[in-house]
Amino acid sequence: MTETKPSVINAENTPFINGLWRQNPVFVMVLGMCPTLAITNSVRNAVSMGLATTFVMAVSYGMISAIRNLIPKQVRIATFIAIIACAVTVVDFLVKAISIPIYLALGAYIPLIVSNCLTLERAEAYACKQPVVKSMLDGLGMGLGFAFALTCLGIVREVLGAGTFLGFHLFGPHFEPLVLFLLPPGGFIALAILLLAFAYRKERQLKKAEAQS
Amino acid sequence: MSSARVAERVLEVRTSPHAHNAMSVEKIMRNVVFALLPISAYAVWMFGISAFFLLVTTTLASLATESAACRMSGKRSSIGDYSAVITGLLLGLTLPPGLPLWMGALGAFIAVGPGKMVFGGLGFNVFNPALVGRAFLQAAFPVAITAYTPAKALGRFTEFIPSSLAWPFMKAAPVTEWMARVRVDGFTGATPLMLRKFDHIQTDPWSMFLGERAGSTGETAALLIFVCGLYLIIRKFMDWRVPAAMLLSAIAVAEAFHLADAARYPGPLFVLLSGGLVLGAMFMATDPVGSPVTPRGMWIYGILMGAMTVLIRFLGGLAEGVMYAILLGNAFSPLIDNLTQPKTYGERRKAVAK
Amino acid sequence: MSQLIPPPESAPSRENSIRMVRLLGTVSLMCGVLIVGTNLATRDRIRQNQETIMRDSVAELLPGVKKQVVYSIAAKGELKVMNGIEGEGQRFFAGYDAQGKLAGVVIEAGERGYADVISALYSYSPATQTIIGFKVVDMRETPGLGDRVRSDEGFLANFKQLDARVENGKEVHPIVTVKHGAKKNPWEIDAISGATISSRAVGRMLQKSVENVTPVIQKNLDRIERGQ
Numbered sequence: 099m100t101e102t103k104p105s106v107i108n109a110e111n112t113p114f115i116n117g118l119w120r121q122n123p124v125f126v127m128v129l130g131m132c133p134t135l136a137i138t139n140s141v142r143n144a145v146s147m148g149l150a151t152t153f154v155m156a157v158s159y160g161m162i163s164a165i166r167n168l169i170p171k172q173v174r175i176a177t178f179i180a181i182i183a184c185a186v187t188v189v190d191f192l193v194k195a196i197s198i199p200i201y202l203a204l205g206a207y208i209p210l211i212v213s214n215c216l217t218l219e220r221a222e223a224y225a226c227k228q229p230v231v232k233s234m235l236d237g238l239g240m241g242l243g244f245a246f247a248l249t250c251l252g253i254v255r256e257v258l259g260a261g262t263f264l265g266f267h268l269f270g271p272h273f274e275p276l277v278l279f280l281l282p283p284g285g286f287i288a289l290a291i292l293l294l295a296f297a298y299r300k301e302r303q304l305k306k307a308e309a310q311s
Numbered sequence: 312m313s314s315a316r317v318a319e320r321v322l323e324v325r326t327s328p329h330a331h332n333a334m335s336v337e338k339i340m341r342n343v344v345f346a347l348l349p350i351s352a353y354a355v356w357m358f359g360i361s362a363f364f365l366l367v368t369t370t371l372a373s374l375a376t377e378s379a380a381c382r383m384s385g386k387r388s389s390i391g392d393y394s395a396v397i398t399g400l401l402l403g404l405t406l407p408p409g410l411p412l413w414m415g416a417l418g419a420f421i422a423v424g425p426g427k428m429v430f431g432g433l434g435f436n437v438f439n440p441a442l443v444g445r446a447f448l449q450a451a452f453p454v455a456i457t458a459y460t461p462a463k464a465l466g467r468f469t470e471f472i473p474s475s476l477a478w479p480f481m482k483a484a485p486v487t488e489w490m491a492r493v494r495v496d497g498f499t500g501a502t503p504l505m506l507r508k509f510d511h512i513q514t515d516p517w518s519m520f521l522g523e524r525a526g527s528t529g530e531t532a533a534l535l536i537f538v539c540g541l542y543l544i545i546r547k548f549m550d551w552r553v554p555a556a557m558l559l560s561a562i563a564v565a566e567a568f569h570l571a572d573a574a575r576y577p578g579p580l581f582v583l584l585s586g587g588l589v590l591g592a593m594f595m596a597t598d599p600v601g602s603p604v605t606p607r608g609m610w611i612y613g614i615l616m617g618a619m620t621v622l623i624r625f626l627g628g629l630a631e632g633v634m635y636a637i638l639l640g641n642a643f644s645p646l647i648d649n650l651t652q653p654k655t656y657g658e659r660r661k662a663v664a665k
Numbered sequence: 666m667s668q669l670i671p672p673p674e675s676a677p678s679r680e681n682s683i684r685m686v687r688l689l690g691t692v693s694l695m696c697g698v699l700i701v702g703t704n705l706a707t708r709d710r711i712r713q714n715q716e717t718i719m720r721d722s723v724a725e726l727l728p729g730v731k732k733q734v735v736y737s738i739a740a741k742g743e744l745k746v747m748n749g750i751e752g753e754g755q756r757f758f759a760g761y762d763a764q765g766k767l768a769g770v771v772i773e774a775g776e777r778g779y780a781d782v783i784s785a786l787y788s789y790s791p792a793t794q795t796i797i798g799f800k801v802v803d804m805r806e807t808p809g810l811g812d813r814v815r816s817d818e819g820f821l822a823n824f825k826q827l828d829a830r831v832e833n834g835k836e837v838h839p840i841v842t843v844k845h846g847a848k849k850n851p852w853e854i855d856a857i858s859g860a861t862i863s864s865r866a867v868g869r870m871l872q873k874s875v876e877n878v879t880p881v882i883q884k885n886l887d888r889i890e891r892g893q
Binding site: 139161165168169170172173176177180181183184187188191192194195197198199202259260275277280281 | 681684685688689692693695696697699700703704707710711714715718803807808809810
């Protein structure tokens, strides 16, 4: 947590890259765990969920940022939630209009984007203080970072758990899938593996930087 | 965990009496391995070379994992304390004899790696490692882990069960054709518990008593397991309270169900002989790492597991409940320890009114 | 990690409260307009999507069907032709071939499986009183085990010719799921080995649905054959 401070300052200059990678919501900030674990049992679901969240974040942060100087401090959370909930409802309609099977697969998790702590955290920390374009870029970057993380998890879980990628069989008909990875405990295990890889990489980078200085 | 379990090779300061020789971890563990050997031998007699190679695979894989984990964390190798051997053997004994060998190896890796070494090695793990491995396999390969094959198959010492030799990460060969060929009359591929739950067929208690039935590799011979466990109890390598509590509570709960509805629920004898209850009670529930240390706590722990086993078998969706009952008991044991701490001499209860 | 906005220094004044209410009102209004707008814009598309999915499923269960009519059964066993697919009551779809002859009906059914409700469609031939097809629409069964009721070829073969005769409101032979490999009679469903609970749920689903729905269809058969 100590090294996040410089990157927050940094974030104001490069909001997009910041969310996508440096402060990745899942791998670095570990936010929004509910959809991360619940909806990543196939690549298609993970990508759709990530994109739906991205849309909600970009649109609602633009709106929040536009009226940021009018919002009294006492009701800011209520205002954020009203705006985010509105964007979520719009997404709900749009997903249904695009594809009913995807809508059925995502199920209750689209309405739950409202309560995803990631969306509220960025509204509070960034969008209500920064200009419109930057806020939208932040929402877009964070959302795509979220989508990227979900997709990684979706790939691990679908490939190991079903032996398929986007529905295509990868290993021939005799592959024995580790069904566990499609089930909820598999979500936790896959996430742990990915977080371990991220932490390991970070530690090596820090050691390298130490050795250089 | 008992103090003997985490004994280290440093100067130990003990209170009196000093003359007593503390039992070393190695000595206990070695004797547990001795006690498991007759069970393993009988399993090989029942199920043939497939069972033999399954046991060898799980044991070697858990030894390899333990040694690799020690090397990665820069510790002295701890494979000499026999605990990895026990984990490997126990895991092998709880798996169906025809399970593909690569799945057995994967299970042993999960058991010793994430199940034990991640927590810091022997004495620090929360759950019984062998059962962690088995729970993983059950969740990952629900079909393979319930594919039981009959005991005493013809030619079992010259021929593998076809599913054993699957390539890593590949499906096992079907066993139906092989089973039709080698089957001795009266033996089926379903365990007595499965027969009861899904087909409402009762298995003859005598064949269950001898262990001549389908089931996990080492769970079938209830009497032999009981005797081997008794050896450990008599030589004071493990406490008698946990298995006694677990078996008695399973008997009591089963009897209650049987009295309420004899047509639906079989009696205590069937419950004792049919699944892995005796093996679990004698060798897995008693693992001192995962069980409470106070005598009262041991009783509570055993009763909880015995009752859970029967409840899962009778009311749950699974045919067998011993594994989850013991894992649940492991999870409860720190709490039980907390609740059953003996009072210090002279300590008084705090006045409630104040 | 985020710098929180410091709490207000003074209690909100009356003027402040009015401002808050006004702002929240405006935001809600804006959001409301946006939601209603999206709803209007996507409504037709969504209905079309839902209908396409239904019609495709019906066409899959009754191959060669050219025309479909949607019926619903009201509480008193009364039959009603529906315009769209949305509506109350038990629905079923009558399919007609190129000559306008009734090829069969597709009936909606649901039953609690191992995890949550399995909802499915099955096709029924009123002429022979048999079930001739079965398709899972939605479910949450365990992947690799229970979800094979959707795809297992051996299991789906059960529904090519499943006896569903009904006399006096009772099935002649109630549809029942039997253990894998034990199917002997045309009204029995051969379970998937390892997925007994889900297979049994399908059996119960069909048994109940056949008993409740098919008598109404048989009673109103002339009407359905005429497509009214």
